[in-house]
Amino acid sequence: xxxxxxxxxxxxxxxxxxxxxxPGAGATAVLAxxxxxxxxxxxxxxxxxKLFQGKPVIHVSYxxxxxxxxxxxxxxxxxxxxxxRLRNAPAVRDEIIRKRVIMNFKQDGMGTEQVLRSVEAMxxxxxxxxxxxxxxxxxxxxxxxxxxxxxxxxxxRLGLEIWFxxxxxxxGRPLYEADGMPCVLADHRDALDLxxxxxxxxxxxxxxxxxxxxxxxxxxxxxxxxxKTLLIA
Amino acid sequence: xxxxxxxxxxxxxAHIDSGKTTLTERILFYCKKIxxxxxxxxxxxxxxxxxxxDLERERGITITSAATNVAWAGRxxxxxxxxxxxxxxIEVERSLRVLDGAVLVLCAVGGVxxxxxxxxxxxxxxxxxxIAFVNKCDRVGANPFKVRDQLEEKLRHxxxxxxxxxxxxxxxxxxxxxxxxKALTFEGxxxxxxxxxxxxxxLRPEARKRRDELLDAASLFSDELTExxxxxxxxxxxxxxxxxxxxxxxxxxxxxLGSAYRNKGVQSLLDGIVGYLPHPGEVENEALDLEAGxxxxxxxxxxxxxxxxxxxKLEDGPxxxxxYIRIYQGRIEKGTELRNTRSGRKIKVGRLIRMHADAxxxxxxxxxxxxxxxxxxxxxxxxxxxxxxxxxxxxxxxVPEPVISLAIKPxxxxxxxxxxxxxxxxxxxxxxxxxxxxxxxRETIIQGMGELHLDVYVERMKREYAAEVETGPPQVAYxxxxxxxxxxxxxxxxxxxxxxxxGRVIGYIEPLAEGAYEFRNEVKGGRIPKDFIPSCDKGFRSxxxxxxxxxxxxxxxxxxxxxxxxxxxxxxxxxxxAAAIGAFRQAYRRAKPQILEPVMKVSVExxxxxxxxxxxxxxxxxxTIVSSVEDGAFTRVDAEVPLSEMFGYSNVxxxxxxxxxxxxMEFLKYGRVPAPVAEELARIAAAGKG
Numbered sequence: 001x002x003x004x005x006x007x008x009x010x011x012x013x014x015x016x017x018x019x020x021x022x023p024g025a026g027a028t029a030v031l032a033x034x035x036x037x038x039x040x041x042x043x044x045x046x047x048x049x050k051l052f053q054g055k056p057v058i059h060v061s062y063x064x065x066x067x068x069x070x071x072x073x074x075x076x077x078x079x080x081x082x083x084x085r086l087r088n089a090p091a092v093r094d095e096i097i098r099k100r101v102i103m104n105f106k107q108d109g110m111g112t113e114q115v116l117r118s119v120e121a122m123x124x125x126x127x128x129x130x131x132x133x134x135x136x137x138x139x140x141x142x143x144x145x146x147x148x149x150x151x152x153x154x155x156x157r158l159g160l161e162i163w164f165x166x167x168x169x170x171x172g173r174p175l176y177e178a179d180g181m182p183c184v185l186a187d188h189r190d191a192l193d194l195x196x197x198x199x200x201x202x203x204x205x206x207x208x209x210x211x212x213x214x215x216x217x218x219x220x221x222x223x224x225x226x227x228k229t230l231l232i233a
Numbered sequence: 234x235x236x237x238x239x240x241x242x243x244x245x246x247a248h249i250d251s252g253k254t255t256l257t258e259r260i261l262f263y264c265k266k267i268x269x270x271x272x273x274x275x276x277x278x279x280x281x282x283x284x285x286x287d288l289e290r291e292r293g294i295t296i297t298s299a300a301t302n303v304a305w306a307g308r309x310x311x312x313x314x315x316x317x318x319x320x321x322x323i324e325v326e327r328s329l330r331v332l333d334g335a336v337l338v339l340c341a342v343g344g345v346x347x348x349x350x351x352x353x354x355x356x357x358x359x360x361x362x363x364i365a366f367v368n369k370c371d372r373v374g375a376n377p378f379k380v381r382d383q384l385e386e387k388l389r390h391x392x393x394x395x396x397x398x399x400x401x402x403x404x405x406x407x408x409x410x411x412x413x414x415k416a417l418t419f420e421g422x423x424x425x426x427x428x429x430x431x432x433x434x435x436l437r438p439e440a441r442k443r444r445d446e447l448l449d450a451a452s453l454f455s456d457e458l459t460e461x462x463x464x465x466x467x468x469x470x471x472x473x474x475x476x477x478x479x480x481x482x483x484x485x486x487x488x489x490l491g492s493a494y495r496n497k498g499v500q501s502l503l504d505g506i507v508g509y510l511p512h513p514g515e516v517e518n519e520a521l522d523l524e525a526g527x528x529x530x531x532x533x534x535x536x537x538x539x540x541x542x543x544x545x546k547l548e549d550g551p552x553x554x555x556x557y558i559r560i561y562q563g564r565i566e567k568g569t570e571l572r573n574t575r576s577g578r579k580i581k582v583g584r585l586i587r588m589h590a591d592a593x594x595x596x597x598x599x600x601x602x603x604x605x606x607x608x609x610x611x612x613x614x615x616x617x618x619x620x621x622x623x624x625x626x627x628x629x630x631x632v633p634e635p636v637i638s639l640a641i642k643p644x645x646x647x648x649x650x651x652x653x654x655x656x657x658x659x660x661x662x663x664x665x666x667x668x669x670x671x672x673x674x675r676e677t678i679i680q681g682m683g684e685l686h687l688d689v690y691v692e693r694m695k696r697e698y699a700a701e702v703e704t705g706p707p708q709v710a711y712x713x714x715x716x717x718x719x720x721x722x723x724x725x726x727x728x729x730x731x732x733x734x735x736g737r738v739i740g741y742i743e744p745l746a747e748g749a750y751e752f753r754n755e756v757k758g759g760r761i762p763k764d765f766i767p768s769c770d771k772g773f774r775s776x777x778x779x780x781x782x783x784x785x786x787x788x789x790x791x792x793x794x795x796x797x798x799x800x801x802x803x804x805x806x807x808x809x810x811a812a813a814i815g816a817f818r819q820a821y822r823r824a825k826p827q828i829l830e831p832v833m834k835v836s837v838e839x840x841x842x843x844x845x846x847x848x849x850x851x852x853x854x855x856x857t858i859v860s861s862v863e864d865g866a867f868t869r870v871d872a873e874v875p876l877s878e879m880f881g882y883s884n885v886x887x888x889x890x891x892x893x894x895x896x897x898m899e900f901l902k903y904g905r906v907p908a909p910v911a912e913e914l915a916r917i918a919a920a921g922k923g
Contacts (some may be wrong), residue, residue, distance in 0.1 A: 065350030066860045066871070102860035110863065118844050118863060126858055 003148075011047040011223050017056055018210055018218045023163070023194045025131070026156040027159045027213075028148075032166040033198035034175065038205050038225045039165040042198065043134050044072045046163060048080060050132045051096040058119060058130040059102045059163040063137025071101050101128055105213045112147040116154045123158065135164045140184045146192035164192075180210035198225065207232070236515040237311045237534055237602045242331060242559070243506055244315040246356060247338035248348035252368040256310060256338055256493040256502075257301075263500055264303035264310070264427065300331075300557050300604045301548070302587045308507040311604040314350070327361045327545045327615060330628065331559040331604065336502065339364045339376035341401075345383040350869070351837070353388050362480050364487045365390070366502050367745055370398050371405040371492040372669070381488050386864055390486040393450040396441050396501065398490055399436065408490055408498050409436055411444045412469045412476075417501060423495025450485060451475035473508055480509045484647070513602025518561050520617070520625040523574065530625065531815035536564040536600040539620030540571065543627040544607075547614045547662050555588075556607045556614075563628065564600035567756050570589050571618040575627050582617070584608040586729040599746030613661050619740055635667055635680035636876055636900050639687050640705035642676060651700035652677070659690055666690060680710065684880070709877045710831060711914065712779030712903055714789040715824035718743035723816035724798075724848065725808055735800035736761075736812035738769055742795045749788040750777055761797040765809040769794055772813025781818070784910075785920035786905070792817075828911045831876040837886065838869045839894025846867055846889045854878035855907070873901060 023029040031039050047057045061069055077096075081089040101122060105115050122128050135151075157161045166173045166184050176182055176197070185195060190198040195211035205225035209218040225232050247253040301312045312350045312378060315328045335356050340350060344418065356363055363382060367377040377398055384392035392744050396408040399416060407418035411434050416433060420426040432440050449466065452459040457477035461467045467552045479485025491498015491504050522530040525597045532541055540563030548555045557584075565571070569582040586593045599605040614617075616628045643649040656679070667680045684707055694700040719739045727734040738761070745751050752770045761769070773792050780787040797812075835856065837847050841863055849869050851858055855873035879898060886894050 016761070066862060079771070098857050103857050104419055104860060104862040106344035114863075118861070118868070120843070121846050122861070125845035125852070127852045127856065128848075190606075 010049045010052070012046055014223055015046075015207075015221065018221055019194055019212050020215050023161050024158040025161055027101065027193040028152050028155055028162045028164065028191060029194035030164045030166050030185060030192055031196050031198060032168055032170045032185060034170065037198045037200050039167070039198060040072060040136060041164055042207075042225060042232060043136055043165050044069075044076045045080075047100070047132065048073065048076050048096075048135045051099050052080075054099070055131045056099040056129050057101075057132045058122060058128065058133060059100060059134045059136065060115065060119060061104050061136045062104060062106070062139065066102050069104075069136070073097075073100070076231070082187070082233065093125050101126075109164075110206075112150045120154075120158065131161060132157075133160050133162045135162060138164055138166070139170070140164075140166045140188065143188070145187050145188060145191065148188040152191040180208060184208075196221075235603070237518055239308045239598075240602045241308055241310045241507060241510055241513050242313065242513060242602070242604055243310055243510060244313045244328060244332040244335045244361070245338060246315050246335050246352040248340065248346040248352075251338045251340045251343070251349075252493050253338050256336075256368060256499065257314065257495045258490050259496065259499045260312065260503060261301065261303060262423065263503065264305050273446075288587075300588060302604070302608075305503045309603075310503075311505060313604070314453075318635070327628070329355055329361060329535065329574065331479050331543065331545050332356075332359070332361050333516045334362045334364070335507070336506065337363045337366050337486075338382070339365060339380050339404050341367050341370045341377050341380060341492075342372050343386040344380045344839075346396045348895075348897065350388065351836075353390075355400055355742065357483075360483065362510060363390070363481050364480060364489065364502075364505050365392060366498075367488060367490040368493055370401055370490055370497065371403065371495045373402050375401045375405070377401075377488070377490045377888045379921060384486060384488065387867070390442045391450065391479075391484055391499065392486045392488050392573045393447050393476075394490075395447065395505070397436065397440055397443050397499070398803065399433065400552045404499060405492055405495065408501065409440050409502065412446050412472050412910070414440065414444065417496050417498075419500070424499070427500050447476075447822070448472070451479060453477040454482070454485065477509045481511045481515060520561070520627050523624040523626055527626075532625075534601040536561065538563045538601075540565050540569065541620070541623065541625055541627070542571070542618045542620070544610070544612050544618065546616055547612075548606075549658060553609060554611075555586075556610045556612060557588075558607060559604050560599055560601050566596055566598035570621060572621045572623075573612055574617040574619060574624060576612070578611075578615070579621065580610055580612075582607060583610075591683040592693055613664065615664060634710070635665060636682060636710050636833075637684065637687065638678050638680040638708045638710055640671070640674070640678055641691065641702040642705075643905070644701040644703060648700045648702065650700060651698045655694045655698040655700050659693070669907065678704070680868060683898070707880065711783060711785040711906070712788075712829040713746055713782050713785055713826055714829050714903075715742060715786045715787070715826050717822040717823070717825040719820045721816040721820040723812055723819050725812035725815055727808075728803075729880045732805075733800075733803035734808040734811065735803035736765070736805075736808040737798035738794060738809070738812045739796035740816075741795070742817065742824055743791050743793070745789045745791040749786075749790075750774065751791040753791065753793045753836075755793055755795045756797060761794070761799055761809070762804070765804065765806065766794070768806045768809035769813045770795075772810035774818055775810070776814045781821055782824065782828055783914050784921075785828075787821075787826075788829070793875045828906040829903040830906050832873050832901050832904040833876050833898040834881060834897045835872045835879070835896060836869060836875045837894055837896040838867060839886075839890050841866060841868050843890040843894055844868045845884075847894060850882075850885060850889055853911075854882070873904075874898075875904070875906075876900075 031042050033039050034191060044202060047059060049055050061070060077093055086092060103119060123130055151162055166185060168184060177186055180197060181195060182197060193213050197208045197210055199206045207221045207223050211217055223232050245253050245257055270620045303310050303312060313328050313332055337353060348465060367380045369375060370377060381392050381394055383570055384390040395411055398405060399407045399409060407416060408415050415429040416431060418428045420428055448462055452462055455478060458471045458475045461471050476485060476487055480487060487505060487509055489498060489502045493499055505561050518532045519529040520532055522526045542560045544556045546557035567582055567584050567585060568578060572579050585596055585599060587596050588606055615628050619625050643652045659666050660668060665682050669678055671678050679687060691702060691704055692703055718741055722739045725734060726739040750772060754766050777787045777790060839847060851872045851874060854874050855878050856872045859871045859873060861868055861870045886896055
């Protein structure tokens, strides 16, 4: 299939090469950076690559409005389609969109259990065979470590790969610990399998692996996020 | 004459059963347009004045959009009654087009319901500023504070209370006006006497708290108010000015409350309408310039410019056809010459009137911003009239294709004649309602945008035209289309003595991304004489009416004619039509035809506990869930579902969710039918033929 050929050299593959196959089923991963560096673009890019591989994605959002998220997907898709010179772009788009569901929640209004219950309802009652769950806008500052363990347990039980974004807020104190782990994630270290931080470096954004299960972290990846196209390459 | 700053064009939008009609009725009463109050479902059998049709009365919904003029506090208010159901998309959108502001009516018990979300979304799409009225504060369980919160959470309004209730449920007596900090009670047999008094002791802390919230919200729109707050010199005038700015900018939604049924709070809502909603001069309106390929062009609400007006509603009255118009630019009077942009026909303005719900008044002239009605003008609703020389259209000429059809049969001879009259009227009123006679079954077919849409017209036939009809089962309007480019070369030849027939057409057919059909003539050197080119076009058109897969129209086809041949004697119009028909038949099967079906945008809303049941019900209907939004108590699921799977969904949903979920749907697009379903359809079509 065209789609498989397309995803062979995708940045996601490179990411997987450097992180021992990526998070994988039953694992949790986090993309962390201060606001405006490009976390959402990265997450949506990862989700879109999964969709290109024919793998269904549930996009859980705690913050943005649904129409904003859809716009993100449209933009990223257009960027990828242009870069790879997709000929039948509208048809591919229609096909992959059927494999994406967006679920919008209010974090202060509802507990993690309720959110997970709804996601599970989508998978079981809605017969939506998701393999990847993207969790966008989750506030790690508000999260108890029990909440993250629930996500982790959920991923394991349903065989899902869960990707979070974590926004690092400037508080005047250091954002990162000595090993590069964002301070706000330090308490959740055990519940997270893969942690990648994003750093603005002038004309590009650098991706750095700071935790990779029990393996030594790979550090800076040979991948860059272009702030103009918001694509990883 | 009313100056533009004294005009208001207002719609009242609501969820069914929020008390919209009662509220309208009370507004008319307090504005002295009617002399007696009638209840919507009242004992006196007269019904509310705004409800024109029995049917609406019976169903408790309002479908027509009659415009009624009232006066309040020296302002002239045109009340446009907007239909609340999505099945009437064109009608809703046309009436929204002429609004400058709206009152969003909410039930103090039910709060923001699914229909509220729909109408609010439509108002948002047309950039209509809103004020909210929380009605039914006298009902058990009324909680206007909760409704305000829902406006914020569910509809994302920056909603701010301008009033708090004095008593709720049976004890509801009036409101505290947070701008003036006065208690308002509504005395007299019909609540016509508004009395301002001191705020009851026990309500003062709450009133102060809510007033602080009001000041906080309003100060964002006025530096003067911010300063006055700091200096403790706030005046009601400063607050009003700030709230007005925020409202017109659609960044603030002032919330009023009361109970129309108990005659509480309606007058202060009227003050709110004239005080906070914009006049026509404060609203930007655009037309499409047909001379410039439909480019948008700004109109100015200036009476001295050439007139531009929109006919937004036709109505059959006892004195003939009445055309409701909104004037966007210029002014008109008796004798003004206008041109209908669609038909090109010229008219002269005859009698010009203003309507109350059941009475009318002749007016000498009307100018930009105003709403009036014309007598004796032959046109369709949605038509634009301009000064001769202008070629502007207020609405897009695009009308969605109907998605559902129904065979109807008059029960007797009398009904047959009446039915023709009714159909003639309905098709003029509503371009999404169509009718034709099926050439094979000889049945009359009506087509529309949804089940309810057609139901309502069948009811209207009975009630307004006394035309009794029997209806067949609803039928989905499938389409056929091609997916590949295919060449054709076809000769039509017949020689059976006498004049023969000869025509040869060469070219190709290919998928057309937008539109139903396009014909392109690229024949050079007179290989097909010019006179016969339209014959070819006609032939292709006729064969497209009925596809070979399941007998539904073929859309999305471009035919390009590149070459051909003719015979001096034997070629004719009929011969080239036949050649085109043969050519298309030859090419169609090779062009990988597919069946398309209408796909609806479906929005289901219900308690979170039923999320799983809702997901499952969409999945079972070949639906694709696009998103779900949960706010702790409620979930809204947006999905795309084929129309053919949606019949009877309301009953299913009701039983799945104990009646706690609701849904709305509207046409989204034509989508490809999956192979197993396509095979089944083809099988049924073949069986029907045999």
